[in-house]
Amino acid sequence: MENNEVAAIFKQFALYGDLQSFKAFGGGHINSTYLSVWNQAGVQVRYTHQRINKAVFTQPEQVVANIRQVTEHIAAKLGTNAGNTPAETGIPISRRVLQLIPTRSGQFFYIDPAGEYWRTYLFIEQASTFEVMESPELAHKVGVAVGTFQHQLADYAGAPLYETIPDFHNMHSRYAQLDAAVALDAAGRLPSVRTELAFLEENRARGMILSDGLADGSLKRGITHNDTKLNNILFDDATGEAICLIDLDTVMPGTILFDTGDLIRTASNTACEDEQNLSLVRCNREIFAALTGGYLRAAGGFLTAYEKSLIAESGRVLTQIMAVRFLTDYLNGDVYYKISRPTHNLDRARTQIALMQSMDSQWEQLLRCVEQAM
Structure with missing residues (x-):
């Protein structure tokens, strides 16, 4: 223009x-x-x-x-x-x-x-964002910011919000899209992703817990930001405190565990989202503990016991849903996410899977982090 x-x-x-x-x-x-x-x-x-x-x-x-x-x-x-x-x-x-x-x-x-x-x-x-999780202290502040946002909206009683992107975090829908991509194999890439598909198939049922909880009512429906990554939080330049969540385009109804999970997925990963060297990918337990500690400090008062029990699981589920989405796009020929190399979406999917595997390798410790925070 x-x-x-x-x-x-x-x-x-x-x-x-x-x-x-x-x-x-x-x-x-x-x-x-x-x-x-x-x-x-x-x-x-x-x-x-x-x-x-x-x-x-x-x-x-x-x-x-x-x-x-x-x-x-x-x-x-x-x-x-x-x-x-x-x-x-x-x-x-x-x-x-x-x-x-x-x-x-x-x-x-x-x-x-x-x-x-x-x-x-x-x-x-006089406010700034961060691109890298620099310390557990920053992670604690980020957890408080997301918990505070949820707390502020916990008693919302206004007009119902629109679902602006239907089934955005619906794992059933995302797996259906993956199944369709596998059946079509539009880009002829199916032989190269057998290992990734096998892992995601093995974890299909476990990944449904949040979507099923919303469907059967065991998880209450609230308001979710749906993109709680680090650079969507503004910090005051003078005090260093988190003051505001931005990028509200995906604010929609859902379980607040969608936000908790995306926070854990993006903040605890020690590598980039598209890291090719998978040995660098792990879930940083110190960051995880600081995140959940800050989060529960702000949000613990209105969470149900069942929601609290799924905090660690939510991080794994949101990581899984992104692995499914990235692999689906790779099989479809990279039609949704922007790429800068032919295997970009495959690299992204593999990074998410590696992060899930890192979580699994220290699962009992992650659960103890949440228990100690509570």
Whole structure:
């Protein structure tokens, strides 16, 4: 798009003052993001603007509706001090929860002449994200952040949220997709993945525990972020404390163990998600203990006994579901995830399997970590 077209879109939102500049921002793979600077009576204020990817989110208005419901609930709770933690004392609410900016017509998204959906947030200043889990101390803070987010939403009683990506963490659905990919073998790669398929088949039944728990009611349905990786948490530059979860596009109904599991999967892995040297892949038990300790500090008061018993299992399940998804895409010819080498998705799947195997090799110790945290 031309710069004047982009600027015209920004001006559809209720932003006042003079637009000084804007640029592409962030490294996200889904939405297109810009950062703009506005002069408001001599004060510079920044905003982020995102064009929502309709190929991934087929009903963008539902994505925005979910985000609005969740952020307004959290802001209201923070306003009564019900959602505060001691580390957040004195930090303004506008820095602890994303704030959607309405359009000049009062909606919270704008549809441009090409039919693309846009939204705008107030930019949270003096905050940063991390790409690498640097220490158990950081892991503890991350666990507190995710537990606090869940605690803030535990009593949500507003309009039901939309399921913007149906069956996103439904293991039955993901295995059905894998089975279809195996039957079709569209890219002719089936002979090269027999070992991986055998492992995933051996673990098929065990991996269903969260999906089955939601289906039979043994796990309660709540609100989940669904992408609780480290770089989706903002930390205050001055204090180093976690202050806000971002990237709320996948906020949906589900079991909170989806978030706990993804947190464990992404944070406890000692290697990159696409590591080719599998000897580097392991579950760091010290990080795991710090994560679960911080998480239970914030979330332990509203979890059921059954949910607590599945905290370690949730990490294994979410690792398994990503192994299934990566291998499915590899068999289909790499049609979903971006790749930078022919075996990229296979490498990703193998890394997830290696992480599961590392968890299994120290399973009793991981369970004891959770018990000690409780």
